[in-house]
Structures are given as structure tokens and as C-alpha cells.
Amino acid sequence: MDVTERTELTVVGYVVRTNNADEMDPARAKLPALWQRAGAPGAFAHVPGRVDENLYAVLTDYESDHNGAYTQIVGIGVRTVPRLPEGMVAVRVPAVQALRVEARGQMPQALVEAWQRVWKHTESGGTPPRAFTTDLEVHHPEGVDLYVAV
Numbered sequence: 001m002d003v004t005e006r007t008e009l010t011v012v013g014y015v016v017r018t019n020n021a022d023e024m025d026p027a028r029a030k031l032p033a034l035w036q037r038a039g040a041p042g043a044f045a046h047v048p049g050r051v052d053e054n055l056y057a058v059l060t061d062y063e064s065d066h067n068g069a070y071t072q073i074v075g076i077g078v079r080t081v082p083r084l085p086e087g088m089v090a091v092r093v094p095a096v097q098a099l100r101v102e103a104r105g106q107m108p109q110a111l112v113e114a115w116q117r118v119w120k121h122t123e124s125g126g127t128p129p130r131a132f133t134t135d136l137e138v139h140h141p142e143g144v145d146l147y148v149a150v
Contacts, residue, residue, distance in 0.1 A: 001121065003128060006098040006136060006147040011056045012047050012082070012090045013075015014038050020066060031072065038074040046085055051077040057137035058091050065132055066119050093136055097128070098147040111137070111144050118148055 014037050022028040037043065038055060054077065061071040073091050081090040099121070103114035122130050128150040136147040 001099045001101050001117070003097055003150065004100045004147070006093075006096055006149075008095040009051075009056070009077050009093040009136070010079075010081060010090060011058050011073055011075045011093060012044070012078050012084065012088055013056070013058075013073045014087065015071060015073045015089045017061075017069060017071050019063075019069045034072065034074050044076045047076060047078065047088070048082050049079040051079055053140075055139040056093075057139070058093055059135040059137070060091065060133070062132040065130075066122055091134075093134055096131070096133070096149045098136075098149050099128070099130075101146040101148065102143060103146065104143040107144070114144065114146055118146065 014034055016030040016034045018030045023031055026032075044050065056073075056075060056077055058073040058075075059070050060073070063069040073089060075088070078090075084090060099118070101114045101118060103110040118130075120126075131149040133149045135149055138145045138147070
């Protein structure tokens with residue numbers, strides 16, 4: 001993990017409110033359906049101004065820490081906020097100092113392991129401490145880069 005400056009980004013996508021305990025239980029997990037919807041062919045074809053081919057996951061509105069509820073938006077980066085298609089939201093991801101964590105290998109296991117490293121950092125009182133404001137996952141052909149606000 002290294003500290004870097006994360007640049008500002010606007011993401012348009014689909015949203016759910018969840019928590020990590022629910023995501024560990026397949027009967028209550030909301031993220032698989034969110035990712036299935038966002039990953040469907042053509043899911044964002046009607047959204048103009050796409051900045052790249054990456055998928056982004058924005059984790060925000062933290063209730064407390066990694067044990068509390070949070071909001072996740074999965075979508076695409078855009079230059080400007082278009083007229084939003086039904087069922088989609090737009091979120092501004094502010095520029096901040098962030099821990100950058102790479103997830104490479106078999107997905108989603110590599111991503112789960114990357115988040116486990118972040119949680120271990122948090123629980124051990126690692127520095128810099130997490131801010132629990134807005135975190136970002138950048139999904140690209142090589143894997144996923146996590147940007148965890150500090």
C-alpha cells in the first residue's frame with residue numbers, strides 16, 4: 001500500500017446500500033446483483049461522455065467504519081453528468097490522498113484479499129488512518145486498483 005493523490009472523477013451508475021456482514025451471507029448480499037446489472041452488455045451504452053472503458057465502484061456514505069453500512073455505486077466515469085437514465089445515479093468522487101492497493105489475479109478472490117489487507121490495516125491502527133469518506137475501485141483489464149481515502 002502506498003499513499004497517492006486520487007484525482008476527481010464523476011461516476012454514473014447503479015446504486016445499493018449494504019454492509020460487509022450482509023455481503024458475507026449469499027442470502028442477503030446485494031453486491032452480486034449490482035455487479036451483474038452493471039456488467040451486462042450495453043448497460044451504459046446510452047450514457048454519453050464516457051471517459052474510458054473502466055468500471056468504477058464508489059464506496060461512500062459510510063455509517064461508521066468497515067463494520068457499518070455504506071453505499072456502493074457501480075458505473076462508468078463521465079466527463080459531465082448527462083440526463084440520467086432511469087435507475088441510475090451520479091456521484092462526484094473528490095480528489096483526496098488515498099492508499100493505493102492493487103488486486104491482481106483471479107477475481108473476485110483477488111479483490112476480496114485486497115479489501116482484507118485494507119481491513120487489517122484499519123483494525124491494526126495503521127497509518128495513515130482511513131477517512132471513511134469516499135473510496136474508489138478502478139476495474140480495468142489488468143485487475144483492480146483500490147483508492148482508499150485517508
